[in-house]
Amino acid sequence: MMKKIALALAIVVIAIAGAAYYFASNLDSIVKAVIERYGSEATQASVTLKSVKLSPTAGSGELSTLTVKNPKGYSSADAIMLGDIKLSLDLSTVQSNVIVVKDVTILQPAVLYEYAGIGGNLEAIQKNVQSYAAKFSGGKTEPNKSAGDPGQSASKQPEKKVIIENLVIRDGKVSVTHQALQGRTLSVPLPTIQLKDIGKDKGGATPAEVAEKVIGAISAQASRVATAELQKQAGDLLKNQAGGLLGGATGGSTGGAAGGTSGGTTDKLKGLLGK
Template identity: 60%
Template sequence: MIKKLALAFAILVLAVAGAAYYFASNIDSLVKAVVERYGSEATQAQVTLKSVDLKPTEGSGSLQGLVVGNPKGFATAEAMSLGDIKVSLDISSLQSNPIVIKSITVTKPAITYEYGEKGSNLDVIQKNVQAYAAKFGGGKSGASSPAPASSRGKAGENERKVVIEDLTIRDGNIAISHTALQGRSLSAPLPVIHLTDIGKDKGGATPAEIAEKIIGTISAKASSVASADLKKQLGTLLKDKAGDIGGAAGGAAEKLKGLFGK
């Protein structure tokens, strides 16, 4: 009987070890699948990730080629291409709640600002992510709303949350698209974005709330820069052509002011 128990225990240990090895060897592909699935659900646009290289034992990793497509109704191919993403985390927090990410650095993101009949693509994505986060208890401000009593309990208590101590997005560029440009292309640099202690004030944020905070910040900053640059460039364009198009320039200018709500 003792020999049989020992054999059964040995088989169990081997099975657990095999499962752990499988998970560790496939963690990159699992993360890629999760990012693409939930990213697409949150933004209501296709999200793809080229590659993931995580080193859990070292507390570091990188993501390459994270692309956020455009929602329906926009002509440009994509809204964001986040390029190279470096991640550093606190290994000791992996067994606790929240998980603490020491730093995330996004280098050379390419943002496309397209202005259409429903506003900009970035505004639409931001609203989609806010609505998605609200389903998980996050509001527009990023603060958590109390969950219904029926949904509280063990599941809610065990929900894994995240704190990001430092997030930097730098060396980015914004491509600007508007039908009024008549085929011309504009671009502007994306100012450095630096956020600290995301989710820390409330003991961690859900992945949906993190997405809302990061994508919302990128969208707001890019939209502000792009709309200001677009109005400036269009104003110059209209002034240059005033002698050729006469009174039409003034009418076009007023129309553009209406589009931007100013």
């Protein structure tokens, strides 16, 4: 009897070791699948990730080419493409419910600001992510999670939260498309974005809340520089048009022409930017 029990225990140990090896050796692919699934759900657009390289023992990792497609109502182009994402973890927190990420660096993001009749694509993505994050406020887990899914935990288990001490997004660019540009695309640098202590004030943020924070920061900054560039281009165009009109005006009619042109210019600018 004792021999049978020992044999059974040995089989269990081997099975556990085999399962641990499987998950360790397939960690990169599991993380990739989770990011693509929940990223697509949060943005309501297709999210893909080219590769994941994690080093659990070193507490570091690198993600390559994370792409977010445009949502419905816009072109089939990529709205956001993050080149390389490098991160480092506090290894002492990996087994806890709140994982501390010491540093995240996102290099060479390419952002497309596309304005359509229904508004800007980045604002649409941001609203989708905000709506998704709101479902998990208070640390609630997703209602349909099941233990049978390798990428999910049982509904009774507390959701893992994250604190990101330092996040930097740099060396990016913003491309701007608008019907008023008549097929042209403007390109402007994306200013460096730095976020500190994400989730720290509330004892950790859910992955959905982190996505909202990061995509929100990218969207806000990209929208800001894109709108400024559109205003500059529109201002130059309308200024030239106004100069032509004023050049043909004479005497007392100049004041009236200027006043009329100024009002028309403002109206056209508002229409250009969808204001």
